[in-house]
Amino acid sequence: MDNMPPTSVMNFLNEVSGSFPSAISLASGRPSDRFFDRLDPQALLNALVVYERYSAGDHGGGQVHSQLLQYGRTAGLISELVAQQVRSDEGVAARTDRVLITSGCQEALAVCLPALCPEPSDVILVCNPTYVGATGAAKAGRVAVAALPNSGPCVAEAIERAVLQLRRNGRRARAVYLIPDFDNPTGRVLDSAARRNVLQVCARHRVIILEDNPYRLFRYEGDAIPPMAALDEVGSVIYLSTFSKTLTPSLRVGAAILPETIFGDAGACRVLWEDLVQRKSFVTLNTSQITQAIVAGLLIEQGVSLRGWIRPALDWYRANRDLMLSQLDCVFSPFSDQIRWNRPSGGFFLTLDLPFRFSAESMNECARDDNVIVMPMSFFALDDSQDYRIRLAFSAVTPEQIRTSVTGLGRYVARRLGRELPSLVGGLREG
Amino acid sequence: MDNMPPTSVMNFLNEVSGSFPSAISLASGRPSDRFFDRLDPQALLNALVVYERYSAGDHGGGQVHSQLLQYGRTAGLISELVAQQVRSDEGVAARTDRVLITSGCQEALAVCLPALCPEPSDVILVCNPTYVGATGAAKAGRVAVAALPNSGPCVAEAIERAVLQLRRNGRRARAVYLIPDFDNPTGRVLDSAARRNVLQVCARHRVIILEDNPYRLFRYEGDAIPPMAALDEVGSVIYLSTFSKTLTPSLRVGAAILPETIFGDAGACRVLWEDLVQRKSFVTLNTSQITQAIVAGLLIEQGVSLRGWIRPALDWYRANRDLMLSQLDCVFSPFSDQIRWNRPSGGFFLTLDLPFRFSAESMNECARDDNVIVMPMSFFALDDSQDYRIRLAFSAVTPEQIRTSVTGLGRYVARRLGRELPSLVGGLREG
Numbered sequence: 001m002d003n004m005p006p007t008s009v010m011n012f013l014n015e016v017s018g019s020f021p022s023a024i025s026l027a028s029g030r031p032s033d034r035f036f037d038r039l040d041p042q043a044l045l046n047a048l049v050v051y052e053r054y055s056a057g058d059h060g061g062g063q064v065h066s067q068l069l070q071y072g073r074t075a076g077l078i079s080e081l082v083a084q085q086v087r088s089d090e091g092v093a094a095r096t097d098r099v100l101i102t103s104g105c106q107e108a109l110a111v112c113l114p115a116l117c118p119e120p121s122d123v124i125l126v127c128n129p130t131y132v133g134a135t136g137a138a139k140a141g142r143v144a145v146a147a148l149p150n151s152g153p154c155v156a157e158a159i160e161r162a163v164l165q166l167r168r169n170g171r172r173a174r175a176v177y178l179i180p181d182f183d184n185p186t187g188r189v190l191d192s193a194a195r196r197n198v199l200q201v202c203a204r205h206r207v208i209i210l211e212d213n214p215y216r217l218f219r220y221e222g223d224a225i226p227p228m229a230a231l232d233e234v235g236s237v238i239y240l241s242t243f244s245k246t247l248t249p250s251l252r253v254g255a256a257i258l259p260e261t262i263f264g265d266a267g268a269c270r271v272l273w274e275d276l277v278q279r280k281s282f283v284t285l286n287t288s289q290i291t292q293a294i295v296a297g298l299l300i301e302q303g304v305s306l307r308g309w310i311r312p313a314l315d316w317y318r319a320n321r322d323l324m325l326s327q328l329d330c331v332f333s334p335f336s337d338q339i340r341w342n343r344p345s346g347g348f349f350l351t352l353d354l355p356f357r358f359s360a361e362s363m364n365e366c367a368r369d370d371n372v373i374v375m376p377m378s379f380f381a382l383d384d385s386q387d388y389r390i391r392l393a394f395s396a397v398t399p400e401q402i403r404t405s406v407t408g409l410g411r412y413v414a415r416r417l418g419r420e421l422p423s424l425v426g427g428l429r430e431g
Numbered sequence: 432m433d434n435m436p437p438t439s440v441m442n443f444l445n446e447v448s449g450s451f452p453s454a455i456s457l458a459s460g461r462p463s464d465r466f467f468d469r470l471d472p473q474a475l476l477n478a479l480v481v482y483e484r485y486s487a488g489d490h491g492g493g494q495v496h497s498q499l500l501q502y503g504r505t506a507g508l509i510s511e512l513v514a515q516q517v518r519s520d521e522g523v524a525a526r527t528d529r530v531l532i533t534s535g536c537q538e539a540l541a542v543c544l545p546a547l548c549p550e551p552s553d554v555i556l557v558c559n560p561t562y563v564g565a566t567g568a569a570k571a572g573r574v575a576v577a578a579l580p581n582s583g584p585c586v587a588e589a590i591e592r593a594v595l596q597l598r599r600n601g602r603r604a605r606a607v608y609l610i611p612d613f614d615n616p617t618g619r620v621l622d623s624a625a626r627r628n629v630l631q632v633c634a635r636h637r638v639i640i641l642e643d644n645p646y647r648l649f650r651y652e653g654d655a656i657p658p659m660a661a662l663d664e665v666g667s668v669i670y671l672s673t674f675s676k677t678l679t680p681s682l683r684v685g686a687a688i689l690p691e692t693i694f695g696d697a698g699a700c701r702v703l704w705e706d707l708v709q710r711k712s713f714v715t716l717n718t719s720q721i722t723q724a725i726v727a728g729l730l731i732e733q734g735v736s737l738r739g740w741i742r743p744a745l746d747w748y749r750a751n752r753d754l755m756l757s758q759l760d761c762v763f764s765p766f767s768d769q770i771r772w773n774r775p776s777g778g779f780f781l782t783l784d785l786p787f788r789f790s791a792e793s794m795n796e797c798a799r800d801d802n803v804i805v806m807p808m809s810f811f812a813l814d815d816s817q818d819y820r821i822r823l824a825f826s827a828v829t830p831e832q833i834r835t836s837v838t839g840l841g842r843y844v845a846r847r848l849g850r851e852l853p854s855l856v857g858g859l860r861e862g
Contacts, residue, residue, distance in 0.1 A: 045476040069467045069679040106716045140713035248500040252719040282571035288683040
């Protein structure tokens with residue numbers, strides 16, 4: 001990550017895509033476009049009007065619209081509806097007066113990280129690999145980042161080790177950034193026990209948990225695990241919410257949701273809230289009231305739950321994941337001894353472990369020679385521990401593209417290993 | 432400012448307004464709502480569709496819309512149209528590939544200030560008083576701020592003095608933040624000579640000029656003075672543009688426009704551009720493509736110039752300014768020896784100098800006893816030099832409100848001075 005920050009990742013990705021336009025991309029974790037037809041211009045207008053009627057009450061919608069067009073409340077206009085949706089869809093007891101609406105979840109990170117780390121000796125803990133937007137926000141905010149050791153048996157122990165190690169060096173771990181459900185980039189899920197252990201360790205060391213949860217509603221099987229914010233009993237979790245994966249990334253509406261207290265201290269929570277609101281005003285004044293109103297209107301139309309809305313996408317992503325897993329089984333069966341991958345129960349990504357280093361140059365060769373673009377996991381890493389892995393995204397591709405691209409990836413891998421792959425011919429025909 | 436940051440100002444203002452709902456506010460510098468009817472929901476939809484047709488070209492608008500709903504280019508979607516509008520309305524030779532679209536001009540400040548001040552010893556120069564959003568962005572970005580001395584005969588000399596003073600202390604002035612046209616909060620305009628002098632001094636000391644220009648199109652008389660970015664011949668001006676005053680603040684679309692080179696160095700400009708784009712991605716990923724498309728559609732409908740669009744508002748603001756000035760003349764004629772104010776040739780604000788300290792408490796008393804809310808200039812100051820001044824905004828009030836509120840202010844001032852004001856009775860009847 002340090003040598004491959006977000007825009008560099010994106011620039012490199014764009015360069016590769018531009019150089020090999022016919023290559024299929026398994027690199028992009030964007031939501032599928034195919035469900036956007038429910039958000040055509042007229043639908044966006046309707047949502048705006050629905051929200052204006054809803055909030056007009058006695059006085060006319062015209063007055064509400066005129067207020068919408070003005071500068072607005074820094075903390076946002078739709079905190080109550082977002083709190084309701086998070087309570088209903090996520091089971092997080094969100095208090096309306098602790099929901100800070102942000103210009104996408106990225107701004108929530110950009111505002112929270114510096115606020116949580118006022119001292120130069122303060123540090124944010126992150127998994128390694130982790131989402132580049134988190135380390136990027138830390139960099140922009142001049143906040144130090146430390147990677148959790150991957151050696152430990154579990155995240156909680158890794159956090160404890162990092163906290164103590166930093167303390168020995170006169171540093172203080174103030175917060176840990178986690179995506180407990182279907183992590184980006186790994187696809188990993190923290191089970192209930194792991195979440196409770198992390199909560200215990202963080203409470204003991206007064207480490208705030210920044211729980212980022214963009215993929216949680218996209219679970220393809222098994223019982224949902226409560227978010228850490230729902231399991232939190234002491235006031236240690238700031239819950240980050242976004243509509244980029246459920247509705248559309250184009251409205252740039254997200255939220256940072258504070259607990260009732262910070263480690264039992266309601267006053268400390270109020271102070272943090274006011275600091276976050278002030279920082280938000282310094283960064284973007286307030287989030288567009290037009291896009292906030294559109295999000296609110298869509299929420300109202302959906303009964304303030306997005307479970308029904310995302311169903312078609314959920315089924316599509318599940319089928320894509322299943323197809324990618326079966327295609328991986330088929331293509332890589334000859335390498336079962338050397339190549340492994342996880343079977344994520346949700347989200348957009350999975351991790352493939354390779355017996356060789358997969359660099360930016362490898363990404364380029366694979367795109368050029370085998371028409372498939374995959375993301376080196378090293379792009380998300382803080383060290384060289386991820387050099388033998390890649391991230392595969394199955395959210396924004398068609399079934400045929402999955403068949404063709406995984407087959408192409410197999411061809412690339414076979415060549416790197418100097419092996420023959422008869423089965424791939426079948427794979428190719430399938431594609 | 433240090434003890435009264437933006438949200439505190441806003442919170443205090445909201446408290447006072449909330450405590451005295453019948454008081455008329457001359458404190459808010461927002462655009463007037465009365466021209467927002469041209470931006471009703473249907474008009475916003477039309478603008479979106481106009482942009483989609485415009486950029487659809489050969490392929491269908493549906494595809495464009497689907498792309499709009501996705502994650503977008505970090506630097507923005509509508510740089511070319513914004514560059515055209517700035518060239519046509521401001522005379523600034525904006526290069527499309529140097530226009531960074533931001534989530535309102537505030538984000539441009541939040542992104543530029545830390546980028547221009549990489550070292551802890553780097554400093555941003557600001558006028559005193561100045562716009563709280565600039566000092567706020569510096570605070571959020573952990574960037575040091577130094578006030579320009581008000582003693583100097585002109586801004587250029589004040590900049591030179593500050594640069595040398597800082598240098599003696601081992602600090603480096605990297606940039607100066609200026610609103611050369613109808614400054615917020617003072618209403619001051621820098622004349623042509625002053626601008627050229629500032630450009631010379633800044634070129635000599637390699638100080639970047641951040642030219643913020645939200646009010647420039649709102650000139651009520653006299654010839655427009657070219658923006659500093661238009662006078663810049665060496666590559667020293669970053670031009671900040673916004674649609675919050677011309678169209679509506681609710682779309683949150685602004686821009687930072689870089690020169691062709693930084694002090695003659697094209698490579699340095701490219702490096703700065705890439706740094707700004709990266710920081711932008713860390714703060715909000717990209718600006719909402721929906722609100723960008725609405726701005727673009729409105730620009731297209733207006734022939735990519737907003738001069739015609741703002742005409743009704745311009746006339747309204749001019750009449751408000753004229754009425755406020757004549758009412759000030761009428762109400763404060765008995766105090767002509769003790770009270771002075773400037774006669775701004777544009778913008779939303781004027782400055783009133785008082786013979787006594789006007790504090791937050793004074794603001795409260797004036798609202799409570801005389802039904803008028805005015806902004807202590809100290810809210811915008813970095814020291815106590817502004818304690819005897821207030822800022823009066825005439826943009827968001829009606830003629831009757833101007834008459835009544837200035838009369839009320841006169842009553843408050845008379846009481847503070849222990850004087851009688853017979854003329855005010857007439858003033859009151861007028862109101």
